Amino acid sequence: MLPLAATHPFSRLRPIRLRLIRLRPMRWRPIRWRPVPTTAAGAEFVLVIGMLGYRGVDLIQAAVTMPNALDRSPRPALCLFFTCILVIESAVLAVLLLRRGRYDDARVGILELVSGVGLLLATMTFTQPSDRFANWADWGFPVTLGTTVGMGVVFQRWSRVFGATALLAGAYLVSTGSVPSSSNSWSNAVTNTSSYFGFALVVRALAGYLRRLAADADLARRRVEQLAREAERERTRLLLHDQESVLRLAASDGLDPTITAAVRVQAASGATRIRAYLENQNAESGDLAACLRTAAAEFADLAPVLNVHLARGAVPAAQVGAITSAVRTLLHNVRRHARADTVTLHAQSTEGGGWEISVRDDGAGFDQFRQAEGFGLRVQVRAQLAAVGGHTEVRSSPGAGTSVRMWRGGAA
Amino acid sequence: MTTVPRDPPEPPQRGMGSAGGMGGAGGAGGPEDESAPRPGPRRPAVAVIDDDTVIREGLALLLPDVDVLLTARHLGEFEALVPRAGPVDVVLVDLSLTGLEADGVPQGRRAVRRLREQGWRCLIYTGERRLLVLAGCLAEGARGIVHKTESTRALRDAIGKVADGGFVLSPAVTGLADAVSQIGRLPTLTERQQQVLSGRARGEPFREIAERLYITRKTAEEHMSTVAAKFADYLRTHSPADLERELGLAPGDLMR
Numbered sequence: 001m002l003p004l005a006a007t008h009p010f011s012r013l014r015p016i017r018l019r020l021i022r023l024r025p026m027r028w029r030p031i032r033w034r035p036v037p038t039t040a041a042g043a044e045f046v047l048v049i050g051m052l053g054y055r056g057v058d059l060i061q062a063a064v065t066m067p068n069a070l071d072r073s074p075r076p077a078l079c080l081f082f083t084c085i086l087v088i089e090s091a092v093l094a095v096l097l098l099r100r101g102r103y104d105d106a107r108v109g110i111l112e113l114v115s116g117v118g119l120l121l122a123t124m125t126f127t128q129p130s131d132r133f134a135n136w137a138d139w140g141f142p143v144t145l146g147t148t149v150g151m152g153v154v155f156q157r158w159s160r161v162f163g164a165t166a167l168l169a170g171a172y173l174v175s176t177g178s179v180p181s182s183s184n185s186w187s188n189a190v191t192n193t194s195s196y197f198g199f200a201l202v203v204r205a206l207a208g209y210l211r212r213l214a215a216d217a218d219l220a221r222r223r224v225e226q227l228a229r230e231a232e233r234e235r236t237r238l239l240l241h242d243q244e245s246v247l248r249l250a251a252s253d254g255l256d257p258t259i260t261a262a263v264r265v266q267a268a269s270g271a272t273r274i275r276a277y278l279e280n281q282n283a284e285s286g287d288l289a290a291c292l293r294t295a296a297a298e299f300a301d302l303a304p305v306l307n308v309h310l311a312r313g314a315v316p317a318a319q320v321g322a323i324t325s326a327v328r329t330l331l332h333n334v335r336r337h338a339r340a341d342t343v344t345l346h347a348q349s350t351e352g353g354g355w356e357i358s359v360r361d362d363g364a365g366f367d368q369f370r371q372a373e374g375f376g377l378r379v380q381v382r383a384q385l386a387a388v389g390g391h392t393e394v395r396s397s398p399g400a401g402t403s404v405r406m407w408r409g410g411a412a
Numbered sequence: 413m414t415t416v417p418r419d420p421p422e423p424p425q426r427g428m429g430s431a432g433g434m435g436g437a438g439g440a441g442g443p444e445d446e447s448a449p450r451p452g453p454r455r456p457a458v459a460v461i462d463d464d465t466v467i468r469e470g471l472a473l474l475l476p477d478v479d480v481l482l483t484a485r486h487l488g489e490f491e492a493l494v495p496r497a498g499p500v501d502v503v504l505v506d507l508s509l510t511g512l513e514a515d516g517v518p519q520g521r522r523a524v525r526r527l528r529e530q531g532w533r534c535l536i537y538t539g540e541r542r543l544l545v546l547a548g549c550l551a552e553g554a555r556g557i558v559h560k561t562e563s564t565r566a567l568r569d570a571i572g573k574v575a576d577g578g579f580v581l582s583p584a585v586t587g588l589a590d591a592v593s594q595i596g597r598l599p600t601l602t603e604r605q606q607q608v609l610s611g612r613a614r615g616e617p618f619r620e621i622a623e624r625l626y627i628t629r630k631t632a633e634e635h636m637s638t639v640a641a642k643f644a645d646y647l648r649t650h651s652p653a654d655l656e657r658e659l660g661l662a663p664g665d666l667m668r
Contacts, residue, residue, distance in 0.1 A: 305583040305587065307584065307614070309661065341562065341566065342583060344587075360615035361615070401617070
């Protein structure tokens with residue numbers, strides 16, 4: 001499994017980031033979007049994107065209303081200057097956050113808070129008092145509303161979120177304080193101030209929940225990994241336990257010939273079990289070649305030739321069982337009846353997930369017209385394969401070996 | 413193949429195998445077997461390089477219609493003995509000979525290369541099953557591969573074919589050649605050659621391939637020999653890593 005927290009959740013953004021920083025000539029490369037991983041790192045990244053998305057929308061709105069704002073501003077030069085400062089600050093924030101992939105560093109939060117407060121107070125210098133409520137000629141309020149969203153993300157403690165929001169709200173009240181009081185503007189000021197707190201607290205609650213969810217997901221994955229490792233260790237322990245005594249016996253001097261013979265038999269069977277264990281690990285991947293290797297592993301005495309280089313296709317679990325069992329049955333038959341010199345297993349994946357397998361021996365063969373097929377061939381091979389859409393063709397004659405071809409068309 | 417082997421005159425009827433008394437025992441192989449091809453008009457003369465005493469001394473008894481002219485424990489001994497041994501058609505060589513690397517005597521594919529440079533037709537007779545090792549030996553100019561688990565009949569057939577200038581692939585290496593051909597990397601194969609190769613990769617005997625394709629058994633065997641030569645040519649220009657990459661296998665898959 002991949003390390004969970006160490007990797008940048010959206011590593012494909014790195015080339016973009018590098019281009020931004022090093023100003024390389026851009027080469028167009030299509031980006032393939034894939035879902036953000038449901039890990040703690042993924043959750044942090046989503047929060048960053050949400051935060052920057054909010055700021056992006058603000059900037060677009062500010063840009064659209066810019067001509068109007070400049071028109072209405074008593075000091076258009078200052079208006080332009082501070083708007084540029086806002087854009088630069090947003091760009092620096094975006095680079096910092098995308099680079100880190102997370103927004104949980106209090107220092108960055110404080111920087112953002114200070115610039116938010118500063119810009120809010122600065123709006124007093126270039127806006128008309130009458131424009132300071134719900135008017136994009138003064139972008140101070142909508143933009144710093146986004147800053148409070150950031151406060152809800154960057155600070156983990158409620159008190160800090162509250163404190164940072166209070167600072168912004170305070171600066172906002174100061175910036176609107178010079179407005180000639182009217183009941184309308186007061187109610188506007190109060191509503192907007194409560195929006196700061198509302199946004200910050202709701203976002204803090206959501207971000208907190210998202211982070212807990214992601215941490216739990218990471219924990220669950222680690223636990224599953226750990227359990228799988230433990231199960232694997234148990235399997236290995238069971239396997240090695242018996243083999244240890246066989247090896248010890250085999251290593252001792254002056255062994256009685258009878259025991260030596262027994263040890264040999266045990267060693268051979270142990271080797272088969274170890275082989276099957278090793279091959280099984282491949283079988284989980286469900287590719288056709290692994291099915292044949294698994295089946296062949298138990299028949300080392302036949303030294304079957306495995307020509308499975310082009311059996312690369314994945315096979316669904318139901319077919320894996322049927323194929324493995326069919327090939328195993330056929331090899332049992334070879335062992336029991338054929339007295340063959342060479343057994344060849346050939347498998348090849350075909351178009352659209354199909355496959356073709358042949359098991360052939362050069363042994364005794366049998367008369368197909370006089371001798372009915374046994375239970376193994378009839379049930380364990382033909383019927384089982386038919387159940388998963390496979391076909392079987394047997395050809396044999398006395399003295400000419402036996403050839404069994406099994407196949408299944410693709411995309412059925 | 414560019415190597416022209418020494419063309420031996422009619423070899424003298426000597427060597428342990430010429431007595432012939434024991435080879436038929438157990439019906440493991442031998443001239444009475446109808447399905448085996450008749451050996452050529454003359455008995456092939458063989459040199460054996462193997463560190464296994466039983467192989468060195470037993471082959472002459474197991475292959476009664478082959479003349480085992482000399483046996484050697486390693487390449488150095490072979491080179492010392494061969495000038496006095498008379499013309500050899502085929503050098504049967506094992507790949508892993510114990511304790512030789514330290515003595516500086518080449519073994520494995522380096523031994524095969526030296527034998528080829530000296531002009532011998534070399535047939536690998538080995539327990540080695542790792543495909544890349546075997547493919548490497550073909551690339552070095554080995555004329556064929558027979559596994560020690562195969563029947564003595566298969567060994568006898570292989571010796572006959574190599575002695576006649578042909579090539580012999582073991583069933584596993586045939587499977588590798590088929591895979592390489594199926595992915596379009598042996599474009600010089602004719603359709604017939606490809607059909608014969610596919611059959612062989614599935615373990616189909618030449619007799620059945622011949623019946624299926626309406627050709628004679630000898631023609632089928634000749635097709636296969638050509639395929640083997642073309643595959644050896646392919647191996648000379650492709651590294652093991654190329655082979656695995658082209659087949660879409662993981663690095664090391666062919667070394668299992």
